[in-house]
Amino acid sequence: MSMNSLVALSLLTWTIFTGVESGSLNSRINVSAGVLASSEIFDSSVNQWKATGSMATPREYHTATLLNSDKILVIGGEGFAGYMTSCEIYDPSTGQWDVIASMKTARADHAAILLGSGKVLVAGGRGYSESLINCEIYDPLTSKWHPTANMSIARPHLTATVLNSGKVLVTGSVASSELYDPVTGHWQTPTRMATARSGHSATLLKSGKVLVTGGSDVGNYLTSSEIYDPSTDQWDTISSMSTARSSHAAILLGSGKVLVTGGVGYSDFMATCELYDPSTDKWHNITSMTAERCYHTTTMLKSGKILATAGYGYTGDLDSSEIYDPSTGQWDRSAKLATTRSYHTATMLTSGKVLVTGGEN
Numbered sequence: 001m002s003m004n005s006l007v008a009l010s011l012l013t014w015t016i017f018t019g020v021e022s023g024s025l026n027s028r029i030n031v032s033a034g035v036l037a038s039s040e041i042f043d044s045s046v047n048q049w050k051a052t053g054s055m056a057t058p059r060e061y062h063t064a065t066l067l068n069s070d071k072i073l074v075i076g077g078e079g080f081a082g083y084m085t086s087c088e089i090y091d092p093s094t095g096q097w098d099v100i101a102s103m104k105t106a107r108a109d110h111a112a113i114l115l116g117s118g119k120v121l122v123a124g125g126r127g128y129s130e131s132l133i134n135c136e137i138y139d140p141l142t143s144k145w146h147p148t149a150n151m152s153i154a155r156p157h158l159t160a161t162v163l164n165s166g167k168v169l170v171t172g173s174v175a176s177s178e179l180y181d182p183v184t185g186h187w188q189t190p191t192r193m194a195t196a197r198s199g200h201s202a203t204l205l206k207s208g209k210v211l212v213t214g215g216s217d218v219g220n221y222l223t224s225s226e227i228y229d230p231s232t233d234q235w236d237t238i239s240s241m242s243t244a245r246s247s248h249a250a251i252l253l254g255s256g257k258v259l260v261t262g263g264v265g266y267s268d269f270m271a272t273c274e275l276y277d278p279s280t281d282k283w284h285n286i287t288s289m290t291a292e293r294c295y296h297t298t299t300m301l302k303s304g305k306i307l308a309t310a311g312y313g314y315t316g317d318l319d320s321s322e323i324y325d326p327s328t329g330q331w332d333r334s335a336k337l338a339t340t341r342s343y344h345t346a347t348m349l350t351s352g353k354v355l356v357t358g359g360e361n
């Protein structure tokens with residue numbers, strides 16, 4: 001295949017992704033192209049990916065949350081039969097998965113986050129009734145799901161961040177954020193944001209503020225960024241990235257700066273990276289990754305280096321991974337995964353190894 005037709009194919013695929021983002025094509029998409037049940041573990045001490053137990057059900061657009069028990073809870077997503085309620089728990093000591101109680105609502109692209117109580121809050125996402133407004137809580141001690149208050153508005157694409165107060169900030173789909181209080185089980189009145197975003201990132205800074213950057217708003221890719229200050233419950237628009245990007249990844253470094261990697265923009269998939277310095281409110285271009293990636297994951301290793309895993313690029317789903325060293329500012333290729341995958345999850349285990357689950361290929 002010529003390079004041009006590869007690009008055309010990628011852009012065609014991207015139109016489908018964009019449709020997914022707007023929620024309009026949900027029911028028409030057949031995700032059976034290759035949804036994965038397989039899981040792999042990265043051991044940075046030997047630079048090796050190794051297969052571990054497979055999930056009972058192939059899934060993508062799911063979430064994975066590290067529980068206080070050191071086990072990993074995988075929730076919902078899309079599989080061969082559509083949106084899913086099913087959940088599974090991975091035990092790192094045995095390498096096995098157990099199917100557990102299902103949620104009430106089938107959902108994908110939802111947010112899931114560990115609360116201070118050890119329970120897990122699941123919010124929003126896409127489902128059979130389109131955009132979801134409802135939320136559920138999983139209690140690992142009783143292995144049961146319970147309903148909790150609905151958000152004020154449906155959010156098919158959202159981020160969730162636990163603040164230092166223990167409250168959960170959700171952003172996305174509309175130009176507002178809302179705060180969930182786990183003590184009362186209620187959502188506070190929404191706070192206005194400058195921009196409605198999907199495919200954006202949200203990162204808790206050392207100051208306790210939250211940086212939201214990029215994403216797309218009705219087909220426009222965004223460079224803009226906003227910061228949430230919990231002490232005033234207000235958003236401020238801050239300086240913008242150099243490049244408009246969506247479906248990128250963002251992660252806090254040990255230095256307090258935020259590393260933004262890849263994504264997709266107006267013309268192409270991106271390998272470029274930018275670093276945000278909260279102390280100066282400035283963005284800096286830094287060394288690009290070795291591959292264009294969107295729908296990839298970034299994970300901080302125990303060394304403070306950042307592992308970027310798989311994702312989607314010009315050649316389709318990727319099996320490569322690479323590591324950023326903040327002390328040299330360089331990316332180095334790391335081992336290849338057994339399987340190409342995007343829309344997967346990556347979770348740092350207590351052992352320091354990284355568990356990657358599911359996705360598509």
Ligand SMILES: *[C@@H]1O[C@H](CO)[C@@H](O)[C@H](O)[C@H]1NC(C)=O
Binds near residue numbers: 031032
């Ligand atoms: C999706 O595609 C698979 C394989 O081609 C097919 O068996 C299945 O019925 C399709 N599902 C839907 C909902 O169209």
Ligand SMILES: *[C@@H]1O[C@H](CO)[C@@H](O)[C@H](O)[C@H]1NC(C)=O
Binds near residue numbers: 133134149150
């Ligand atoms: C939450 O939203 C769902 C779906 O719109 C609705 O059926 C349900 O009654 C709502 N629950 C509450 C407690 O408002």
Ligand SMILES: *[C@@H]1O[C@H](CO)[C@@H](O)[C@H](O)[C@H]1NC(C)=O
Binds near residue numbers: 243285
């Ligand atoms: C950063 O990179 C982008 C494209 O990758 C470029 O358009 C921009 O001019 C660069 N900014 C600086 C300050 O070099």
